[in-house]
Amino acid sequence: MDFFAVVDTQRALRRFRPDPVPDAALDRILAAATRAPSARGAEPWYFVVVRDAALRAAIGADYRRAWTAAKAAAADADRDVRDRPHYARMMRAADALAAELGTVPVLIVCCLDHAQLGPIAAPDGGLRSPVAAYASIFPAVQNLCLAARALGLGTTLTTLHTAFAPTLAARLGIPPSVEVVALVPVGYPRDRFGPTRRKPVEEVAFLDRWGAPWPKLDRGGPRA
């Protein structure tokens, strides 16, 4: 697939078909993740690919409980975005994901090893520079999600596992120096890929100084 066709149509997909995901596709997705940059070229990442049905069911139950709690708080916490066009649809899809996460064919648990961050982490594993630490893992997670889309597989980047991180670490045997940064469900989607709707570039880009307009160009193409 063409690069920009992938990027322009990668959107969060939260409902999945039960069809199995081939090993070769997962391997290609993982290889793409590892092509990302990382501070010092350290490649401080690990990926646990969860296919085991009992493990997925258990993680799914953890996730559903965390979602129920988060959702109760969201009505107020999301007051700045809840009137935007995407919000109601996104929340319905997030509900569906929470109900079904345990049966999505594959969960990829994306991990950052603080012990491979050198001066970015302290000897006790605390992060001296969170920004430099997460700059060494979320590019890999994004490569993973884009590569999935290129192969016709849906994903969504979730971080709700932070509400049950110790439980998740225990279920998967993740060592103390390693932080799970994202839980990415992977499967053939029930919904369609984009194009995605976003703020236009001139609302989020400036030229030279904050507030100075970026020229509005005639872009053509599928921009909403």
Add this chain to the structure above:
Amino acid sequence: MDFFAVVDTQRALRRFRPDPVPDAALDRILAAATRAPSARGAEPWYFVVVRDAALRAAIGADYRRAWTAAKAAAADADRDVRDRPHYARMMRAADALAAELGTVPVLIVCCLDHAQLGPIAAPDGGLRSPVAAYASIFPAVQNLCLAARALGLGTTLTTLHTAFAPTLAARLGIPPSVEVVALVPVGYPRDRFGPTRRKPVEEVAFLDRWGAPWPKLDRGGPRA
């Protein structure tokens, strides 16, 4: 360009030709950045595209000073990676970048607005969940770097600006709620794009549980 050809050959490029970068290319790169996912669909990002020569020179001088200080510490701090094959070459290129950053044709200053993070940030702007916050900006930065590569433009994701963040914010007029998360130089590269050398997938991926081997597949293709 084919998606996987882009991902497999995107590497940090730190030496640039002086040729100007067209507005249309930058606009396409910025549009690609905005296609990334973000928590709550909030799109909490801004991009300041610095072309002004005096500003670039000033930021370049800030960067060079920070690099000189960081490099003095790196010999010890990087003892875990300094014997790897890539390290000496990476440090030479990083030296070159620090010497020349002020003359790279474009610097893209990537920003995360804490005021658009909803419950992820506290009312004072502090991050309640750094992982969820940075999960809403580094996928966009990675899209930006990949899109640049698709257009033949080199980039490298740097976070050294954290050593002079207040100075940088003052130079660009960045408001208090907004954090610069990356400074990305952009230009036509003097060095070649990848393929990149990475750990093989089976060293960083597990099946179902930490430590359980991911099958080594016959991958073909340009994996080192």
